[in-house]
Amino acid sequence: MLDILRRIVLWGGLALLCLLPMLAEALGEGFYITMMNRVLILALAAMSLNLILGYGGMVSFGHAAYLGIGAYTVGILAYHSDAWFGTESAFIALPAAMLVAAILALAIGAISLRTSGVYFIMITLAFAQMVYFFFVSQQEYGGMDGMQMWSRSDAGPIDLSDNASFYYVVLGLLLVLLYAKYRLVRSRFGLVLRGIRENERRMKALGFPTYRYKLVAFVISGAVAGLAGAMMANLSEFVSPSLLHWTRSGEMMVMVILGGMGTIAGPILGALAFLVLEDVLSEITQHWMIVLGPLLILIVLVARRGLYGLLDPKGEPK
Amino acid sequence: MTLLLFVEQVLNGLQLGVMLFLMAAGMTLVFGIMGLINLAHGSLYMIGAYVAATVQQATGSFLVGLLVALPVAALVGMAVEMIALRRLYPRDHLDQVLATFGLILFFNELVKIVWGPQAYFMAMPDMLSGSVDIIPGIPYPAYRLAIVATGLAVAILLYLLITRTRIGMLIRAGATNREMVNALGVNVDRLYTIVFGLGAALAALAGIMAGPILALEVGMGESILILTFVVVVIGGIGSVRGAFVAALLVGIADTFGRVLLPPAIAEMTIYILMAAILVWRPQGLFPAHA
Amino acid sequence: MTPILSISGLAKRFGGVTATDSLSLDILPGEIHAIIGPNGAGKTTLIGQLSGEIAPDAGTIRFKDADITRLPVHRRALRGLARSFQITSVLRGFTACENVMLAVQAHAGHSFRFWQPAATQAALRDPALAMLARVGLAGRADVPAADLAHGEQRQLEIAMALAGRPDLLLLDEPMAGMGPEESARMTGLLAGLKASHSILLVEHDMDAVFRLADRITVLVYGRAIATGTPDAIRADAAVRQAYLGGEA
């Protein structure tokens, strides 16, 4: 029964997502395409965090670093578009953003994954702070103020400067990656990852070099977050260290929890709910944080399994 | 760098170090005993400073401000512990991070509503407003020396509390073996509340001591919070001794980093230090749990 | 006969406490070798050192003629040294079958396979089902491990240990917390493994130990005070002394 309901909601939601630009245009509310662009991009970021947080049990408190470096990769390549290595082509910039983010995740993960528990939380935070201060001090790229991009990346036949096209690109990326993640968590690799979350010691005793598996998951997650960052840079046509601020990492965690940790659709729900909440609350009162704060505590205390969990009260995390 | 300047910078490093120790001691105890990662520890620092400043402005006395703010912050801490945080002890770190992240948002906004968005003023106690020549020719603010002295005194008191008293025995036992405390027939809930209150009071003390030097503003807790985390993690979670050593280490490293290194690298000094130490010793310098 | 596992001069101290004190011990192929001793004798520390979770201060561990003293946990497991845990540690969110499938998977080459669903792969599922049948859990394959009875979870532990076709099993109190009936079933199960595996058995249930073991080593304060056949141990004066002293 609940399973049917969940299916209806999932497919209905998907249909709605696909039709949204037309609906919004029909109602003359083009702004909601922009808003949903942001939601979907942050959903992508939250999804990447969910892979290591929800499926791998790695509480990374520095995920903003990958989001930020992905954005900066696109920004810096565009900034140098006259130089031999510069480019405004999305077909180069987006993979480059993923690659750079993956390399950063490899370096940070290789060190951080030697620790666990609170130490892991704090060392990932420390690395993210290092990346934050690194970009704050890059005067050429605007330092604290960030840098403006002249236009969105050039995606050949697809005109990214059109919000609706941009929306479909982001939606397409998100759906493809969601499906990839759906396959991944059910694959041999995913089984190992989930096993590590359940009981790493047991997995080692079974003969799994858990460190390597965690590191690979960490790198995949970083790369996808880098892609989200690249899209974020394109959406705002602006890159700045505020994308790397530690509170961003916190917000991404909130989205994952809010939507439902270790679920496929959870991060989308989480990102949507968080941004709508932020938007609605901040329009009601200047002191909206005083509502949001306790709300977060309440969610943690009461709705432990997130919004997706409400649809599926007893189901196993999938 | 001349020798005199060097001595002065060491003092500056010590002063930053003892401030961090006051913050880190409470946090590491809460980490070690209750297993709680509390992002809102910085909020208690902020509340301590604001309350003390308000009382000081009303009464004209720094000391009265201090004496009122400490118990107020302890009570706020204990109330938060009983209402919300207690339920988080059995939860994983992720839940704790999120809930206490929510607490930060709440307290920041609360302070903004009560005291306004502008920076708030806290005066220096008159007695300590001058300078002292630590070495002839090097005047050093008396108040900063007082901070160092207070910090060291608190460190000694904490040491005595933990090693010589019954509650200290329970704290030590709690940090290494939670079941044992249960087995001793102690009211664990009350012990936890008391420890949390103690941690809150220490954080508030740091905030009050910092008040006359700094602007009191919303968000002041977060800038010291992350440094405090670094200290706790370097020292080894749950170890007060580790927190002390790490606090001084971070204080000195940060001070000299700022003076000697270009700004871009100086800002990263302590994070690099932390990463290096964790690579070398993944459990920090003095791990409390064997 | 060359021993399959050979421990010599093993030592481990925690602060002031000596947990393992220059211990030397051989496990022969095909034998069940039991380790007994009062609480705090260092049995768990020994298992920890053999499985690789605890680094010894001194001494060597040789397994199948190779020095494994410094090998990490997973490498030892892949070489054929499997273990069960004192506190049941099956993966509670997985079904019984998935638990065993993971154990099979660990020995089936690397798991950097990101696309094909694992749950339906016959290469994993068939051996897992066979292993479950072997430990008496044939009908319980798709039950979540968390929903299994305590005794069943312990059987599942054994299945997971066996799935990698190990040469030596380290069993850390497999009967802990079991009722008499469950114990009897487990004893039967272990007796059936005797032909095909070497087993190092740490156990408090003396009835089971004396029924199953070929040889017994008695550990007190980290030292082996006696090693011998069950009959010899039963008759050993030092052992009686240690046990009466320890338990009284």
Add this chain to the structure above:
Amino acid sequence: MKRASLLAAAAFFASSIMASAQAAEPLKIGFISTLSGPGAALGIDLVDGFKLGIEHSGGTLGGRAVELITGDDQLKPDVGRQLAERMIQRDKVDLIAGVVFSNVMMAVAKPIFDSKTFMLSLNAGPSDLAGKRCSPYFFNVAWQNDQSHEAMGKHVKDKGYKRVYLMAPNYPAGKDALTGFKRYYSGGEIIGEVYTAINQPDYAAELAQLRAAKPDAVYIFYPGGMGVNFIKQYAQAGLKTEVPLFGPSFSFDETILPATGDAALGVMNTGFWSPDLPNPQNAKFVKAFTAKYSRPPSPFAAQAYDGALLLDSAISAVGGKVSDQDRFRAALRAAKFDSVRGPFAFNNNHFPIQNFYLREVIKDDTGRMTNRLVGTVFARHMDAYHDQCKMK
């Protein structure tokens, strides 16, 4: 998913229907400001000053009722950009005002200019928008970032200081500040130029270095809380009596002074405005602001107030028809309003040509910290970037 999307849909469409149901009579102004977090004090002063300006224009701007749609950018450029897009696309605002911080300004600039919406910056004046990327849709009613620093560079030079020590946070505004200072300082030596981490709370280490360098003047740019921290610690280290301290008005304004205590007393600083500037509009503003909000106005409140007066004058000049963009632009450009700062005109880049004053921090009769006018450093000063702007 159901609950979330229902909630979202409800929030989305309910508010939009409401928005479109309202007729277009009142003038809609999107007001982007920083209202939460550490930067909020400035943002709130902008809002309060602007509201007072509307009040003093008879509750309307140029005869049109005003609907003020405020948004909190949280000091995050991407949030600012989303606010701007929402205001343009959903709320269909007639113009956008506000913006405290340069980074937010840079992020909102493009969507606003692309949509041909007028933007009136009440504070942020990044050099890019004053120079190469100046826009016919952009007006700044405050100042260009460098100007106060240039004024102090001139003053310090005029006073004949030979060994000057400079400090600022390590971010673009900090670099711009010291560049601005150096642009007009000459005749001596810059013996130190130190950049500290942004939002650094404690400066003891840097002050020890500073003392050892034995400068005869110190120029700092530390806005907000950083300024409070630095000024208090400078005085506590006993340096204030040894080496005179100079700064721009942002380090010594009325949002900061209540928190510095006596540490700031007597410090000379430069800015485009002073609360005691002798003109009737200013007297009216200061009196009304203090009465209404029970705090003395800051320069931020003053420039926002001017912003409202400017809009009032331009909107009435076009008879309320702001949609006639060329006429409206010309009316803005004319700047026919009584500014609280005295002479005011727009340059070719739509940045103000205005005086810069030397001010001194004092205590007023009630014991409150404020500033006193000392003299004029620059008369009708233009920013350094207007040449790069192609607009005539």
